[in-house]
Amino acid sequence: MKKTDEELVYRTSRISYLHNYIIVALVLVVLYIIYPMLNIFGNLLHLALFFGVLAIAAGFAEEPEWHILFTKYVITNNEVVKLHGILNKKKMVIPYQSVADVRFEKSVLGRILNYGTVYVRGFKEGGDIELKSVSNPEEVHNIIQNKINLLRETTIKGLRK
Numbered sequence: 281m282k283k284t285d286e287e288l289v290y291r292t293s294r295i296s297y298l299h300n301y302i303i304v305a306l307v308l309v310v311l312y313i314i315y316p317m318l319n320i321f322g323n324l325l326h327l328a329l330f331f332g333v334l335a336i337a338a339g340f341a342e343e344p345e346w347h348i349l350f351t352k353y354v355i356t357n358n359e360v361v362k363l364h365g366i367l368n369k370k371k372m373v374i375p376y377q378s379v380a381d382v383r384f385e386k387s388v389l390g391r392i393l394n395y396g397t398v399y400v401r402g403f404k405e406g407g408d409i410e411l412k413s414v415s416n417p418e419e420v421h422n423i424i425q426n427k428i429n430l431l432r433e434t435t436i437k438g439l440r441k
Contacts, residue, residue: 290353290420293395296413297344307337353411355423360400362409372409374402376431382424384417400424 311333318326346366354361360379362372380403386396396417400409414420 286357288355288423290355290411290414292344292348292351292413293393293415294344294348295393295415296390296395297347298389298393300340300344304337304341307333307340311337347412351412353409353414355420355427357427360409360411360424362411374400374407374409376424376428378402378404378407379424379428382421382428384421386417390417398424 311330315330318330320327320330350364350366352363354363359373359375362370364370364372379400381401382398383401384396384398390396390413395413395415397413398411398417398420400411402408411417411420
C-alpha cells in the first residue's frame with residue numbers, strides 16, 4: 281500500500297501466491313532428482329520433457345509477478361479504481377454513489393497470513409471491482425465503507441438544509 285494526499289494505492293499481496301512458489305520448488309526438486317536418469321542430450325523426447333516442465337514451473341513463478349506489476353487498485357475520496365493491463369490498459373471505476381455493497385473474504389491461509397479479497401459491487405450490471413488478495417482486507421473494507429458512509433451523511437445533511 282502506498283499513501284498519497286488523496287488516494288490509497290494497493291497491489292496484490294505476494295504472499296497470496298505462496299502455493300505457486302511451493303509448486304515451483306517441488307518441480308525443481310523433482311527435476312533435480314530425475315535429471316541423472318534422463319538422457320537429455322541424447323534423447324529429444326527427454327530434452328523436450330525436461331524443458332517443457334521447466335517452462336511450466338517458470339510460468340507458475342512468473343504469474344504472481346505479472347499480476348502484481350500490472351494490476352493496481354486505487355481508493356480515492358470519490359471512487360474505487362482498478363487499473364489493469366500491459367499493452368491494453370483497462371480502467372474500471374466505481375464512484376461511491378454507485379456502490380451497492382462492500383464485502384471481503386479470507387481463506388484459512390489468508391486468515392493466518394492476513395490477506396484476502398475485497399469485493400465492491402456497483403448498482404449497474406457488471407459494475408463490480410474485485411481487489412484480489414490484498415493485505416489487510418478488513419482495513420481496506422473499513423476505509424471504503426467509511427468513505428461511503430461519509431458521502432451519504434453529507435448528502436443527507438445537504439438535503440435537510
